[in-house]
Amino acid sequence: MSDSLDAADRQRFAGSYAHRKSALSHLAYGVSSTPRATQNPVAIAVERGEGAHVVDVDGNRYIDYALGYGPLILGHTPPSVIAAIQDELGRGLRTASVHRGEAELAELIAACVPSAEQTSFVSTGTEAIQLALRVARAATGRVKIIKFRANYHGWADGIHVGNAIGQDGASALGQDPQAAQSVTLLDWGDAGQVEAVLDASFAAVIVEPAAINGGCFEPPAGFLERVRTATQRCGALLIFDEVITGFRLALGGAQERYGVTPDLSVLGKALGAGLPISAVSGSRAAMEILSSGRLMHRGTFNGNPLSVAAAIACLKVLQAERGEIYPRMEGFAAQLCGFLNDEAVRRGVPVRARQAGAAFQIFAANGPVETLRDTAKVDKDKTLVFTGALLRQGVMTLPRGLCYLSSAHSLADIEATEAAIAVAMETMARSTTA
C-alpha cells in the first residue's frame, strides 16, 4: 500500500482505504494472500463482479484482467456455472460424500486433456502439486526432483524454492530448510542442463510448460520435447504444472498447444471457473499408485459437490465453444500487447508486455526482457506504479502486471483498455522526465 497521501486517490478509493484500515485490526495484514496487499495505491475492496468487470466499494468500475488470479476464465458471472452452483446448493452441501459429479468431471477432463486418463481431486494448486510429487516418488521409489528457476508451484516447503531469478533458496520466512533438499534447480528452457543432470536417481521433473509466473514465456523450440525424452530415458516422471496453463492456453492446456504429453498434469484455477478445485491427472500407468488405492490420498474438501458442479459447467462451455473462445482471448491479448509495446516505444517509456496465449505480462524494465533470465532487470516498483496508473483508469491487473483474458471480455473492453494504457503511459512518461 502506497503511503503517499495523494488527495485524488484518497477520494476516489476512500472506501478501500477505510476498509483496509479497519481490516488490519483483526485480519492479519488485511488480506487473505500477501500479494493482494501490494496493489497500488491501495488494495481495492471489491464489492461485486459482472462478466469481465468488477465494481469496488466506492462504485468504481474496472475491466478485470486479474480474474481472481486466473480462475475466472468465463468471467465473474457465467450463467451456466452460476446455475449449476445454485442447483447443487438446492441438494444440500454434501461435503466429503461420494457423489456422481466427481466421476463425471474426471471423465470430462479425460476428454479435454491429452494426459488425463485418470484424475484425483484436491482443492488448491499447492495441494495438487504435493500430491503429484508424492505420486512420482511413490511410483518410482526415488526422492529427487528437478525444478526450474522462476517456475512457481505453490507455497509448500518442499518446492517453494528458486521462485525468482537470482533467488535460489527458500522463498518465504519460516520454511524448513531441510524440506527442499531433494530439489535440484535448473534454468527453465535449457534442455541441455536437464540432459546433463537427470539420471535414474530422480523421481520427476516438474515444469511450468509455459513460464507464466516468470513473465509469460512460451517454451523455446524443442525444450519440452527434449525434457520428455530425457525423463523417459531415466524412468523419471514428467509433471506439467498446468495450474495456470490448463484450460487457458487451449482446452487441453499447454500439452495440447505444444504437442508434448507429460506423465502427470496438475490442474487448478480455470478448472473450477472461480470455485476452489484442483486435480492431478495422468496416464493409467503414472496414476496406478493412486488408482490402486496403494497411495493414501486424503482431504475433507476433495471433490466437494459445489466446486465439482462449477467445474463440470465450465468445461462444458469451454468444450462447446473452444473454436471461438480460445482464438478470441488470444487475439485480444495480442492486440493489447501490440498496442502497449507500440505506445511505449513511441513515447520512450520503459514498459513492455509479453504474451503467452490468453495471458500476458506487463512490466517496467531497464532493458529488453527476451528470456526468463532477463527478468532480473524488471523494475518491480515501477511495474507497480504502472499497474496503479492503469487502475486509476479503470483497468485492474494483478499488481505485478500479470493479466488474464476471459471469454467475457469484449472488443469494447479491449478498446477501452487501450485508451487506459495510453493515459497510463502519459503518466509514466511524465514521472520519468520529472
Ligand SMILES: Cc1ncc(COP(=O)(O)O)c(C=O)c1O
Ligand atoms: C503454476 C502454479 N502452480 C501452482 C500454484 C498454486 O496454486 P494455489 O494458489 O491454488 O495453491 C500456482 C498459483 O498461482 C501457480 O501459478
